[in-house]
Amino acid sequence: MAAMNYTASIPQTDDAISTQVVAVDNVFKSFGDQRVLNGVSLTVNRGETLAVLGRSGSGKSVLLRLIIGLQSPDSGAVRINGDGIAGLSLDQLGVYRKKMGFLFQHSALYDSLTLEQNVAFPLTHHNSGMPVAELSDRVRLLLSEVGMEGHLNKMPADISGGMQKRVGLARALALAPEILLLDEPTAGLDPISASEIDDLVLKLQAEHHMATIVVTHDLYSAKTIADRLILLDMGKVAVEGTFQELVESHDAFAREFLKHT
Amino acid sequence: MITDFFEWFGEIGIFSWRVLRAAVTPPFEFRELYRQLDEIGSKSLPLVALAGAAIGAVLAMESFESMTRFGARSLLPSALVYSVVHEIGPIITALVVSGRVGAGIGAELASMKVTEQIDAIEASAVNPYRLLAATRILACILMLPLLTLASDLCGLVMGWVALSMVEPLSFHQFYTSGFRGSDFNDLLPPTFKTAIFGLIIGTIACFQGMRTRGGAEGVGRAATSSVVLSSLFVILTDVVLVKLIIIFFP
Numbered sequence: 001m002a003a004m005n006y007t008a009s010i011p012q013t014d015d016a017i018s019t020q021v022v023a024v025d026n027v028f029k030s031f032g033d034q035r036v037l038n039g040v041s042l043t044v045n046r047g048e049t050l051a052v053l054g055r056s057g058s059g060k061s062v063l064l065r066l067i068i069g070l071q072s073p074d075s076g077a078v079r080i081n082g083d084g085i086a087g088l089s090l091d092q093l094g095v096y097r098k099k100m101g102f103l104f105q106h107s108a109l110y111d112s113l114t115l116e117q118n119v120a121f122p123l124t125h126h127n128s129g130m131p132v133a134e135l136s137d138r139v140r141l142l143l144s145e146v147g148m149e150g151h152l153n154k155m156p157a158d159i160s161g162g163m164q165k166r167v168g169l170a171r172a173l174a175l176a177p178e179i180l181l182l183d184e185p186t187a188g189l190d191p192i193s194a195s196e197i198d199d200l201v202l203k204l205q206a207e208h209h210m211a212t213i214v215v216t217h218d219l220y221s222a223k224t225i226a227d228r229l230i231l232l233d234m235g236k237v238a239v240e241g242t243f244q245e246l247v248e249s250h251d252a253f254a255r256e257f258l259k260h261t
Numbered sequence: 262m263i264t265d266f267f268e269w270f271g272e273i274g275i276f277s278w279r280v281l282r283a284a285v286t287p288p289f290e291f292r293e294l295y296r297q298l299d300e301i302g303s304k305s306l307p308l309v310a311l312a313g314a315a316i317g318a319v320l321a322m323e324s325f326e327s328m329t330r331f332g333a334r335s336l337l338p339s340a341l342v343y344s345v346v347h348e349i350g351p352i353i354t355a356l357v358v359s360g361r362v363g364a365g366i367g368a369e370l371a372s373m374k375v376t377e378q379i380d381a382i383e384a385s386a387v388n389p390y391r392l393l394a395a396t397r398i399l400a401c402i403l404m405l406p407l408l409t410l411a412s413d414l415c416g417l418v419m420g421w422v423a424l425s426m427v428e429p430l431s432f433h434q435f436y437t438s439g440f441r442g443s444d445f446n447d448l449l450p451p452t453f454k455t456a457i458f459g460l461i462i463g464t465i466a467c468f469q470g471m472r473t474r475g476g477a478e479g480v481g482r483a484a485t486s487s488v489v490l491s492s493l494f495v496i497l498t499d500v501v502l503v504k505l506i507i508i509f510f511p
């Protein structure tokens with residue numbers, strides 16, 4: 001049985017639950033013989049940014065996919081605003097997914113659509129009655145928030161990786177989500193572009209007060225944007241706390257991780 | 262091998278159930294359906310028409326020789342109409358669409374799958390079975406009979422052209438002689454059976470595309486298997502449908 005971590009042992013008062021937007025409770029997930037998550041628990045509150053750190057293959061991205069329901073846990077529960085999402089149909093899950101924005105590691109922009117159409121995609125599907133002018137204004141506003149207002153008619157293949165991340169972020173924000181899930185937002189970017197993405201996330205967080213979960217390898221980025229961090233090792237939460245608490249941790253894996261970062 | 266075979270049928274059954282459930286519940290994706298009707302219907306029309314015309318001409322030329330040999334030249338227009346409308350038109354249309362549309366759908370959806378675009382659609386709270394699969398399958402079902410009519414027409418016209426090049430024959434004579442004794446039972450069941458071919462092509466291509474794994478190689482595999490499997494199942498299903506049509510529309 002996996003050891004309960006710090007978060008799971010916190011008593012759940014009504015107030016805590018009302019601000020607690022995401023709760024992952026003792027989740028296990030395997031692919032074939034390989035156990036990826038081994039009893040992970042975490043919570044994220046409204047307006048809080050949690051960074052999930054760990055080695056490649058430690059289950060960080062799988063954790064995000066479980067939260068948005070793209071995969072199901074073998075056991076354990078994922079709760080959004082207190083509601084479990086296990087066993088829901090695609091349409092039922094849609095109700096919760098409308099409250100979430102997801103930035104994929106490789107942006108996953110629709111390659112046959114322009115940048116404007118990419119950002120408009122969630123809006124056109126969930127606000128079919130929205131007048132065209134209003135839709136266009138909203139898309140331009142979203143793209144200007146991420147500094148991409150001058151590239152409306154470009155195709156995803158015509159822009160750089162950093163710009164694709166920005167557009168992906170604009171698309172993730174289209175439905176004004178309560179929860180923002182960012183999978184490696186700075187991976188593969190040069191230090192300046194990575195820093196710009198960090199600043200952008202901080203700005204968006206200050207403006208929209210979302211519960212944000214950032215999966216990253218980038219310790220500098222995690223330090224910059226996160227209120228709290230968890231470090232995954234062998235599918236378990238090895239350390240949880242602020243950046244300072246991570247640095248001061250006596251956990252052997254945490255020390256090894258920091259030494260090589 | 263045997264396990265894979267049954268697993269494939271089980272998975273396509275679950276996939277079909279999900280698509281059916283998504284297709285009959287709102288919101289309906291009319292805009293994407295119109296786009297697919299154009300993509301699958303209008304853009305396949307030139308190819309289908311050309312294939313139908315070529316087959317009609319070849320059939321007329323081949324039949325002319327053999328029927329002259331057996332002294333049944335007067336039956337040539339009827340034989341041509343019967344062959345084209347009953348079997349050649351529907352099956353050629355289905356195989357051409359299977360090649361063009363099956364490969365297109367398989368490759369497009371597979372590419373979207375491996376680049377996480379289908380996950381992105383799902384993450385945007387849009388049901389990919391409704392948006393991507395149901396629209397494409399429905400477009401295939403609706404367009405196959407119409408494309409078959411176009412193929413039949415081109416086949417018959419080119420058949421007449423080929424015949425009139427070897428002996429004088431007006432189109433009115435060809436038409437009157439060819440359709441003598443024919444009724445709607447000769448035209449409608451063979452034409453509408455292609456809606457089932459459309460269902461097979463659309464379902465297999467969407468399924469093979471959306472279950473793809475493994476990068477560029479997976480995309481290539483999905484495109485190839487979409488064409489091979491849908492063509493195979495179209496031909497096998499045709500055997501059953503021909504028998505059923507003979508029984509129910511004698």
